Amino acid sequence: MQEKLKALSRCALFGGFSQAGLGEAARICKRKSFGEGEALYLKGASGKALTVVVSGSVRVTSILPSGRESILTIIGAGNWLGDAVFCSMPARVYGATAHQPVDVLEFSEAQVARLLAAHPEGYPVIVDQLARRMCAAMMIIEDDTARSIPARVGRRLLFLQMFQGDGRTSGQPVQLRVTREQLGNMVGLTRQAAQKAIQVFEQAGLLSLDYGTITLKNPAQLEAFLNDMDA
Template sequence: MSIPDVRAVMRSCLLLDGFPEAAFREVAAMTRIRRFRAGDPIYDRGSMQSTLCVIASGTVRITSVNAAGREATLIIFNAGSWFGDTVFSPGMPRVFGVTAHEEVVILELPGEGFRQLMAKYPESYPRALDLVSRRLWSAMSIIEDDALRGVVARIGRRLLFLADIQGAHSGGAVTIRLTREQLANMMGMTRQGVHARIRELETMGFVTLDYGRITLSSPEALEAYIRTLD
C-alpha cells in the first residue's frame, strides 16, 4: 500500500472540517499511520484507547459480540470516515470493537492531541458537535425503525443511514461496500428475508445490486418512497 498524504486525508474528514488550514500541520505531526489486513482487529470492545481514527483507504466494520461469540456488524465505514467516539469522553472504555473489513490504512490521532487542538481552535466546535449530534440522531432513528416500521422501510432507512454516515450522501448515486448477508447480520434478519425485500427496491429502481456492493441510485428518491410507507 502506498503512503497516504496525511494532511490531504485529514482535510477530507468531515469531523475536522472546522479546523483552519494552520491546524492541519499540527494534525499531521501528531498522526500515526497504521495498516491492517482484512479480518485484523483494530481495537477490542472495552479497550481504553482514546484516539480519533480516520480511514485513508479501505473499509472497517464496527462490531459487537454476544456471550456465545456471535459477531454482529453494526456499521461499515469507508475511506474518509472517522470513528473512535470515546475521543470525546476520555477515561471511558470503548463500547464496540472495530475490525478491518478489507485491507485498510488508518490515520490515528491521539485523543489528547485532538482535544488540545479543539481548545486551541474553538471554531472547530460547531462542526464537530453537529456531526456527533447527527450520529446520535441516526442511532435513535434506527431504534425507532426497529420498533415501528415494516421490513422494506427498515432496510431502506438502514441503507440511507450507511450512505449518510460515511459522508457520501451528496445528491448523486452512493455505493456501499456491503453484501446482503452482511446487511442481514447488521439488522438481525435472515439473508433470505433481506434478499427478497431488497429485490423489491431494485425492481423499483432505487438500488442496484452487485457483488459485495449495494448502490443507491438516488438517496433522495428512496427517502421519499420510504416516507410513503410510514
C-alpha cells in the same frame, strides 16, 4: 504530510478547523494500515483513539453473548470513528475490524485534547457531527420498533451510505461493500428475509446488486421512496 492534510480535509469532523489547525492535526496523527479482517481495536480495550479512514472501510462491531459478531455500521473513506475520545467513558465501547484493506490516520485521546485546546474553532463542527450521530442512532431505534421490514432495510442502507462520506444523503450513486447476509445481520434478519426486502427497492429501480456489493443509484430518491412508504 500533504497526503495526510488532504485526507483530513475530506473528513467532515475537521471541517471547522483553520488551515493552521489542519496542519497541526496532520503533523501529529499517525498513519496505520490494516489487512482485511484485521482488528483495529477490540471492544473494552483501553487507549481510546480518534480514527479517520483514508482508504478502504472499517466494520464497527459488537460481540453478542452467544459469541456472534453483530455489525453496527461500516465506515468508509472520508469518515471517522472513535466517539469515545469526546466523553469520559474509560474504554472503547465497540470493536472495529478492517472490512477491506484499510489505511487510517489515528489520534490518541491526549492528542485530540491538545489539538482542541490550541484550536477551539473546531468545536462547533465536532458538536454538529456528534449530534448527527446521536440522531442517526435514535432513528435506528425508531426503525426497529415502528417500521416494516423493507423500510428497516432501506433506512439501514441510507445509514450506511451516510457513513461512506460526509454524513449527508447523496444524490450520486454510492456503492456499498456489504453482502445481503451482513445487511441482514445489522437489522436482525436472515439473508433470505433481507433479500426479499431488498427486492422491493431493486424492482423500483433504486438499487442494483453485484457480488459482495449493493449500489444505491440515487440515495436521495431512495430516501423519498422510504418517506412515501411511511406516509
